[in-house]
Amino acid sequence: MEYTFLKIEQHDQIAVMKVSAPKSLNALNSTVLKEIDDFVSNLDTKQTRVLIITGDGEKAFVAGADISEMVHLYEKEGYEFSKLGAIAFRKIETLPIPVIAAVNGFCLGGGCELAMACDFRYASSKAKFGQPEVGLGITPGFSGTYRLAKLVGQGYAKEMIYTGKAIRADEALRIGLVNAVYEPEELMDKVMETAQKMVANAPLAIAYAKQCINESYDLIADDAIELENTAFGKCFATEDQKEGMTAFLEKRPAKFVGK
Numbered sequence: 536m537e538y539t540f541l542k543i544e545q546h547d548q549i550a551v552m553k554v555s556a557p558k559s560l561n562a563l564n565s566t567v568l569k570e571i572d573d574f575v576s577n578l579d580t581k582q583t584r585v586l587i588i589t590g591d592g593e594k595a596f597v598a599g600a601d602i603s604e605m606v607h608l609y610e611k612e613g614y615e616f617s618k619l620g621a622i623a624f625r626k627i628e629t630l631p632i633p634v635i636a637a638v639n640g641f642c643l644g645g646g647c648e649l650a651m652a653c654d655f656r657y658a659s660s661k662a663k664f665g666q667p668e669v670g671l672g673i674t675p676g677f678s679g680t681y682r683l684a685k686l687v688g689q690g691y692a693k694e695m696i697y698t699g700k701a702i703r704a705d706e707a708l709r710i711g712l713v714n715a716v717y718e719p720e721e722l723m724d725k726v727m728e729t730a731q732k733m734v735a736n737a738p739l740a741i742a743y744a745k746q747c748i749n750e751s752y753d754l755i756a757d758d759a760i761e762l763e764n765t766a767f768g769k770c771f772a773t774e775d776q777k778e779g780m781t782a783f784l785e786k787r788p789a790k791f792v793g794k
């Protein structure tokens with residue numbers, strides 16, 4: 536599929552997906568959401584070991600869902616628009632590879648929700664985060680009420696959502712919405728550096744660890760622990776476990792093949 540609103544770059548085993556809608560600060564209309572869904576659904580996660588999501592240009596990651604499209608919607612279409620984003624973002628969250636958001640500017644509404652569907656976020660010092668939806672007469676619609684509360688706790692999530700206020704990158708760092716803040720010109724290098732470290736590790740082990748962390752959140756302790764026991768056991772059925780441990784004992788770097 537040819538994309539109108541996505542720019543895709545491949546750097547060996549690292550893919551970069553840039554949302555690119557320059558006239559609207561990369562706002563998410565339904566075509567962008569369908570393109571994201573298509574890209575993520577068809578991503579070859581054997582070839583691509585890490586996905587980085589960012590915004591095109593210097594000003595915005597994504598400034599939210601497209602208000603000029605939403606202004607015309609009624610209840611049924613509003614529900615369907617919300618579903619479209621939610622399904623695409625859930626696919627990002629459950630990809631069997633790490634997904635890092637490189638938040639390079641405005642990260643508002645649906646943009647913040649896109650960033651939160653990633654495994655973690657690094658931000659430029661110029662980034663601004665917020666869920667301004669109630670100021671437009673709507674709730675967050677791409678799973679922001681769920682993921683923001685999960686990430687920063689209900690207190691901060693409710694404060695951000697009820698006030699609609701935008702917070703700076705240093706505040707986002709303080710409340711745990713982002714893992715690190717860098718100067719704008721350093722951001723991509725730092726994200727790439729982290730991605731490279733992940734590429735060097737065993738991909739199936741990362742996929743199992745991601746699944747355990749994602750799924751255990753909604754489980755009771757005994758089920759979450761059992762999930763990890765099972766994943767740990769499955770690692771011992773992989774070539775990468777033999778290679779990783781043999782390489783350690785032979786004092787050489789491991790070469791993982793993802794089997």
Ligand code: CAA
Nearest residue numbers: 559560562598599600601602603643644645667675676677
């Ligand atoms: N939807 C549609 N167009 C948008 C947009 C959005 N979310 N955000 C920005 N734009 C457009 C502006 O309308 C403007 O277009 P024109 O040049 O044609 O006038 C262009 O992008 C540049 O924006 P500004 O001139 O406003 O730039 P600024 O620097 O003065 O302000 C901003 C930047 C603070 C991000 C401001 O654009 C803004 O507040 N944007 C809207 C943010 C927002 O409310 N996001 C949440 C949307 S609702 C949502 O996301 C629902 C959901 O959860 C699914």
